[in-house]
Amino acid sequence: xxxxxxxxxxxxxxxxxxxxxxxxxxxxxxxxxxxxxxxxxxxxxxxxxxxxxxxxxxxxxxxxxxxxxxxxxxxxxxxxxxxxxxxxxxxxxxxxxxxxxxxxxxxxxxxxxxxxxxxxxxxxxxxxxxxxxxxxxxxxxxxxxxxxxxxxxxxxxxxxxxxxxxxxxxxxxxxxxxxxxxxxxxxxxxxxxxxxxxxxxxxxxxxxxxxxxxxxxxxxxxxxxxxxxxxxxxxxxxxxxxxxxxxxxxxxxxx
Amino acid sequence: xxxxxxxxxxxxxxxxxxxxxxxxxxxxxxxxxxxxxxxxxxxxxxxxxxxxxxxxxxxxxxxxxxxxxxxxxxxxxxxxxxxxxxxxxxxxxxxxxxxxxxxxxxxxxxxxxxxxxxxxxxxxxxxxxxxxxxxxxxxxxxxxxxxxxxxxxxxxxxxxxxxxxxxxxxxxxxxxxxxxxxxxxxxxxxxxxxxxxxxxxxxxxxxxxxxxxxxxxxxxxxxxxxxxxxxxxxxxxxxxxxxxxxxxxxxxxxxxxxxxxxxxxxxxxxxxxxxxxxxxxxxxxxxxxxxxxxxxxxxxxxxxxxxxxxxxxxxxx
Ligand SMILES: Cc1cc2nc3c(=O)[nH]c(=O)nc-3n(C[C@H](O)[C@H](O)[C@H](O)COP(=O)(O)OP(=O)(O)OC[C@H]3O[C@@H](n4cnc5c(N)ncnc54)[C@H](O)[C@@H]3O)c2cc1C
Ligand SMILES: Nc1ncnc2c1ncn2[C@@H]1O[C@H](COP(=O)(O)O)[C@@H](O)[C@H]1O
Numbered sequence: 079x080x081x082x083x084x085x086x087x088x089x090x091x092x093x094x095x096x097x098x099x100x101x102x103x104x105x106x107x108x109x110x111x112x113x114x115x116x117x118x119x120x121x122x123x124x125x126x127x128x129x130x131x132x133x134x135x136x137x138x139x140x141x142x143x144x145x146x147x148x149x150x151x152x153x154x155x156x157x158x159x160x161x162x163x164x165x166x167x168x169x170x171x172x173x174x175x176x177x178x179x180x181x182x183x184x185x186x187x188x189x190x191x192x193x194x195x196x197x198x199x200x201x202x203x204x205x206x207x208x209x210x211x212x213x214x215x216x217x218x219x220x221x222x223x224x225x226x227x228x229x230x231x232x233x234x235x236x237x238x239x240x241x242x243x244x245x246x247x248x249x250x251x252x253x254x255x256x257x258x259x260x261x262x263x264x265x266x267x268x269x270x271x272x273x274x275x276x277x278x279x280x281x282x283x284x285x286x287x288x289x290x291x292x293x294x295x296x297x298x299x300x301x302x303x304x305x306x307x308x309x310x311x312x313x314x315x316x317x318x319x320x321x322x323x324x325x326x327x328x329x330x331x332x333x
Numbered sequence: 334x335x336x337x338x339x340x341x342x343x344x345x346x347x348x349x350x351x352x353x354x355x356x357x358x359x360x361x362x363x364x365x366x367x368x369x370x371x372x373x374x375x376x377x378x379x380x381x382x383x384x385x386x387x388x389x390x391x392x393x394x395x396x397x398x399x400x401x402x403x404x405x406x407x408x409x410x411x412x413x414x415x416x417x418x419x420x421x422x423x424x425x426x427x428x429x430x431x432x433x434x435x436x437x438x439x440x441x442x443x444x445x446x447x448x449x450x451x452x453x454x455x456x457x458x459x460x461x462x463x464x465x466x467x468x469x470x471x472x473x474x475x476x477x478x479x480x481x482x483x484x485x486x487x488x489x490x491x492x493x494x495x496x497x498x499x500x501x502x503x504x505x506x507x508x509x510x511x512x513x514x515x516x517x518x519x520x521x522x523x524x525x526x527x528x529x530x531x532x533x534x535x536x537x538x539x540x541x542x543x544x545x546x547x548x549x550x551x552x553x554x555x556x557x558x559x560x561x562x563x564x565x566x567x568x569x570x571x572x573x574x575x576x577x578x579x580x581x582x583x584x585x586x587x588x589x590x591x592x593x594x595x596x597x598x599x600x601x602x603x604x605x606x607x608x609x610x611x612x613x614x615x616x617x618x619x620x621x622x623x624x625x626x627x628x629x630x631x632x633x634x635x636x637x638x639x640x641x642x643x644x645x646x647x648x649x650x
Contacts, residue, residue, distance in 0.1 A: 091466060092601070219432070238576065241520040242515070301468070307628070322613060
């Protein structure tokens with residue numbers, strides 16, 4: 079079974095984001111694998127171990143610096159990886175097109191994993207764009223998988239914690255939710271072994287990407303400003319609670 | 334944007350309030366609003382939707398009611414109904430259901446999609462959303478023939494507008510070659526107020542100390558008709574289920590009031606609740622970071638304050 083895992087190189091969630099131009103940020107911050115993609119990698123690795131002769135391939139569309147992210151992905155269990163190199167920013171439609179083209183060139187997939195959302199661009203859609211390009215089924219916020227040779231049984235989590243079961247034909251795209259597993263972080267030997275693994279480079283301009291009539295372009299980034307003026311509620315418990323109730327009742331009008 | 338469509342979502346038999354908020358937002362553009370509902374009972378929504386200014390209800394009637402359980406088929410039904418009615422802009426909300434359906438619909442249409450929008454400017458072809466987990470606002474320019482938007486839940490409040498809607502019945506043509514088969518409910522939705530729909534949320538973090546103590550928050554929530562949320566620590570410790578996690582890797586919420594109890598206020602937690610109307614923080618540490626970015630704060634023991642608050646609310650009834 080050939081399992082591809084899409085991993086995105088994103089700024090650490092704790093990093094301070096400084097907007098530098100109209101639509102760019104200072105990238106001198108720590109970058110990580112998108113957290114949901116770590117769940118995807120962990121699941122892919124587990125499935126690989128159930129099927130002899132299987133392979134997990136991490137795919138990333140990104141800048142030269144995204145090589146780092148693929149190294150970590152391989153330390154977490156991917157057997158090899160593909161960097162689709164581009165210095166530009168791409169929307170989810172182009173991203174899915176590039177990933178599909180790179181996977182096709184590499185021989186095609188039985189199973190594709192993504193995360194449910196990238197924590198930088200928060201697009202929430204690359205998996206569905208991929209599914210549309212392949213004409214294959216997609217399930218998002220997947221929290222359980224049971225894979226056999228030609229179908230995937232999955233559980234997807236919906237509103238208010240509802241868990242729904244679906245059966246999907248393979249190939250399919252599964253977007254990992256947080257409840258899927260506990261990411262398996264690499265040990266020292268894993269990291270050493272990963273250094274010998276292959277990163278194949280593909281260039282976006284050489285790929286045969288399906289055209290689309292639609293696009294989404296980031297034109298402006300505006301730093302979020304804090305404009306709250308914290309007021310300290312002082313007093314004994316009785317007075318404090320009275321003040322809270324006053325806020326709920328007279329300012330927020332919720333009771 | 335002469336005609337705009339709204340994807341109607343329900344919760345416990347009623348149209349979600351956040352969806353009605355989107356309807357009111359669209360009316361502010363003077364758009365003619367088309368509501369897309371999947372329903373086998375003719376007229377089931379006419380009364381309720383008529384109160385909020387919907388011009389046309391498109392009742393989609395799948396011939397096989399099992400098709401309603403397949404999100405890819407639902408998306409196809411919506412797309413067919415959009416083509417039928419000449420609607421090129423579709424709006425929904427960025428909750429669990431919208432996160433599943435809206436991207437499927439946009440992909441089928443080969444249209445643009447912006448999720449978690451706070452503003453859409455149909456003349457400028459731009460939409461505002463957030464990037465980097467709420468640390469920046471991002472303005473996205475969209476192009477193409479079809480456009481889909483997931484609005485941030487609860488960001489716009491519903492405003493009443495009585496209109497008698499026109500009702501169109503639509504029977505989609507379905508062939509199930511989606512490769513997806515629905516197998517049933519493994520676990521049903523929890524009862525209580527939904528976090529993304531709630532006007533008031535009371536959340537607990539490490540300060541709660543264990544799972545049992547969360548009953549304190551649930552009791553208080555009952556009095557406030559609030560939903561209960563949690564920090565990641567409370568979830569990772571196994572005190573409460575992951576679906577209650579508010580934050581960057583949890584639910585993003587927009588209540589009128591957010592009460593944070595024993596939560597320090599990490600950037601990742603803020604990513605999920607920073608757009609709340611009023612933030613009230615209760616923490617025993619006077620240097621807690623959450624105190625720097627809230628509206629009211631109490632330095633004190635959460636157990637004492639929440640318990641007292643619940644009692645007082647009970648007595649007020
Ligand atoms: C990739 C990534 C994603 C993350 N996503 C999320 C997310 O989605 N949501 C999230 O919440 N976190 C997330 N985190 C975790 C985040 O960094 C913090 O660790 C977490 O939010 C802290 O939770 P807390 O505030 O409950 O705990 P702490 O930071 O330990 O704070 C506990 C607070 O309780 C107070 N306290 C203790 N006892 C009492 C008492 N009796 N009365 C009053 N106050 C008391 C203490 O003073 C303290 O301020 C993420 C982290 C990473 C790396
Ligand atoms: N540039 C990229 N390279 C590889 N995978 C990506 C990229 N962008 C998005 N993805 C995948 O698509 C998922 C959803 O991303 P998004 O649609 O941007 O929220 C992510 O969790 C990744 O698995």
